[in-house]
Amino acid sequence: MSEELNKEIAKRRTFAIISHPDAGKTTLTEKLLLFGGAIHVAGAVKSNKIKKTATSDWMEIEKQRGISVATSVMGFNYGDYKINILDTPGHQDFAEDTFRTLTAVDSVIIVVDVAKGVETQTRRLMEVCRMRNTPVIIFVNKLDREGRDPFDILDELEQELKISVRPLSWPINIGAKFKGVYNIYEHGLDLFTPSKQTISERVEIDDVNSPLVDELIGSADADKLREDLELIDGVYPEFNPHEYLEGNVAPVFFGSALNTFGVKELLDCFVKIAPSPQPIEAVERVVNPEEEGFTGFVFKIHANMDPNHRSCIAFVKICSGKFERNVNYRHVRSDKMMRFAAPTAFMAQKKNIVDEAYPGDIVGIPDTGNFKIGDTLTSGELLHFKGLPSFSPEMFKYIENADPMKAKQLDKGIRQLMDEGVAQMFTNSFNGRKIIGTVGQLQFEVIQYRLLHEYGAQCRWEPISLYKACWIESDDEAALASFKKRKHQFMATDKEGRDVFLADSNYVLQMARADFPDIRFHFSSEF
Numbered sequence: 001m002s003e004e005l006n007k008e009i010a011k012r013r014t015f016a017i018i019s020h021p022d023a024g025k026t027t028l029t030e031k032l033l034l035f036g037g038a039i040h041v042a043g044a045v046k047s048n049k050i051k052k053t054a055t056s057d058w059m060e061i062e063k064q065r066g067i068s069v070a071t072s073v074m075g076f077n078y079g080d081y082k083i084n085i086l087d088t089p090g091h092q093d094f095a096e097d098t099f100r101t102l103t104a105v106d107s108v109i110i111v112v113d114v115a116k117g118v119e120t121q122t123r124r125l126m127e128v129c130r131m132r133n134t135p136v137i138i139f140v141n142k143l144d145r146e147g148r149d150p151f152d153i154l155d156e157l158e159q160e161l162k163i164s165v166r167p168l169s170w171p172i173n174i175g176a177k178f179k180g181v182y183n184i185y186e187h188g189l190d191l192f193t194p195s196k197q198t199i200s201e202r203v204e205i206d207d208v209n210s211p212l213v214d215e216l217i218g219s220a221d222a223d224k225l226r227e228d229l230e231l232i233d234g235v236y237p238e239f240n241p242h243e244y245l246e247g248n249v250a251p252v253f254f255g256s257a258l259n260t261f262g263v264k265e266l267l268d269c270f271v272k273i274a275p276s277p278q279p280i281e282a283v284e285r286v287v288n289p290e291e292e293g294f295t296g297f298v299f300k301i302h303a304n305m306d307p308n309h310r311s312c313i314a315f316v317k318i319c320s321g322k323f324e325r326n327v328n329y330r331h332v333r334s335d336k337m338m339r340f341a342a343p344t345a346f347m348a349q350k351k352n353i354v355d356e357a358y359p360g361d362i363v364g365i366p367d368t369g370n371f372k373i374g375d376t377l378t379s380g381e382l383l384h385f386k387g388l389p390s391f392s393p394e395m396f397k398y399i400e401n402a403d404p405m406k407a408k409q410l411d412k413g414i415r416q417l418m419d420e421g422v423a424q425m426f427t428n429s430f431n432g433r434k435i436i437g438t439v440g441q442l443q444f445e446v447i448q449y450r451l452l453h454e455y456g457a458q459c460r461w462e463p464i465s466l467y468k469a470c471w472i473e474s475d476d477e478a479a480l481a482s483f484k485k486r487k488h489q490f491m492a493t494d495k496e497g498r499d500v501f502l503a504d505s506n507y508v509l510q511m512a513r514a515d516f517p518d519i520r521f522h523f524s525s526e527f
């Protein structure tokens with residue numbers, strides 16, 4: 001183990017901010033960049049979120065896809081720390097993308113709107129965090145607006161996100177009467193001065209009973225604060241960083257991202273308690289970041305917007321060792337050695353060619369179709385990192401060729417888009433037709449558009465009424481064979497050739513479960 005490597009690893013904090021659209025993820029990201037000196041004025045981060053209302057605003061989507069290359073990973077230095085924020089698409093139709101990004105982070109910050117509480121997308125994303133025991137910190141945002149009682153919000157967070165919470169800051173009033181936040185973690189009082197640009201002053205407080213608190217916020221609010229803090233200490237056990245790191249307790253901060261309030265408290269605590277790059281489980285063994293040998297995996301592929309250059313950027317998360325430019329690495333799936341002449345790092349919203357990178361960092365590798373989501377790169381070892389399982393899509397359509405002269409282009413386009421992880425494809429074993437499964441309608445539109453603009457191929461969608469794709473397995477070969485025979489019209493294979501039962505209704509699935517007790521049905525591809 002080299003000392004240099006260990007030092008670089010200890011400095012790094014790689015995380016994602018997740019939220020339901022509109023809770024304030026973009027605003028918070030921007031404020032964190034402001035603190036890190038990565039940008040100098042608020043408003044510099046162009047959001048990569050796809051317009052929430054538009055479902056077919058093509059140019060907007062394309063434009064925003066372009067922007068999101070730059071904002072996909074934002075690295076900056078803060079004090080002694082190197083921070084990497086991995087952006088996730090806000091639009092729910094791209095939830096798969098977010099799931100995959102979560103495989104590349106060591107922790108997560110969840111943003112919740114104080115008026116709206118826990119919303120659907122937050123709940124779903126939290127399920128993925130829970131699956132992976134990812135440590136989460138919660139930021140309750142928009143305290144400058146009228147919202148819910150903070151104790152109610154805490155109860156809701158615990159119930160809805162199924163995690164114990166521990167407030168580390170506490171608001172003094174809310175909405176028009178919002179006066180500030182008491183920092184429980186560091187015993188300080190932050191008084192609220194609404195500002196989109198500047199950072200509020202902190203008053204250090206040794207004792208919340210000090211008359212200074214009455215002076216600063218008035219006796220009535222001071223008494224209420226003391227009461228609240230007493231209640232918090234009575235109800236919530238003392239914060240234990242280990243419980244947070246194990247994914248059992250989520251510290252909660254309150255603030256207003258738009259007004260740059262409570263953000264520094266969040267960031268200062270985050271760098272101290274959030275994990276540096278963690279060991280990652282591969283199929284063969286657990287890989288520790290401190291190992292000398294380089295390992296990494298592709299968690300995202302971003303297609304070039306320019307149709308004349310069908311190149312992509314593969315985003316590689318470095319898991320162990322030092323990554324170096326122009327050094328030969330093994331691309332495990334193809335078993336080829338590859339050298340990368342122009343890997344880019346993402347610092348302060350700029351893409352620059354880098355000579356080296358460390359665990360926790362993300363490098364962008366220009367690619368012309370060698371990489372698939374989930375691919376592993378190593379110094380030489382045969383190793384496969386485990387990706388996230390595929391989940392059953394929500395919507396299904398047959399994809400058909402609309403231009404017989406371009407069948408090859410269509411095949412290639414579909415294959416590459418699926419490798420990029422744009423959607424899932426199933427091949428019906430009965431009639432050989434290809435079925436595309438997505439999370440939302442927007443993905444179908446993106447696929448059609450990209451096939452045309454990047455591959456010159458035209459596709460047509462045909463309806464198929466399906467409820468879920470179920471990956472099936474059984475210990476009893478004969479039962480499996482008999483099931484596949486009975487349901488042959490509804491059997492398909494996924495891209496790895498695994499058996500999938502396409503259930504056209506919940507009722508049919510229930511019946512199948514009852515009729516074939518030896519078969520196990522799964523809504524995700526890893527079980």
Ligand code: G4P
Pocket residue numbers: 019020021022023024025026027028047049090141142143144145255256257258259
């Ligand atoms: P998202 O990425 O999670 O979708 O949310 P985003 O940051 O874009 O914030 C959604 C809206 O909420 C934005 O307003 C933003 O200005 C506002 N917002 C974020 N933080 C706060 C806060 O602390 N207090 C208040 N009052 N509002 C906040 P918008 O009108 O949709 O966009 P914009 O025109 O202001 O950019």
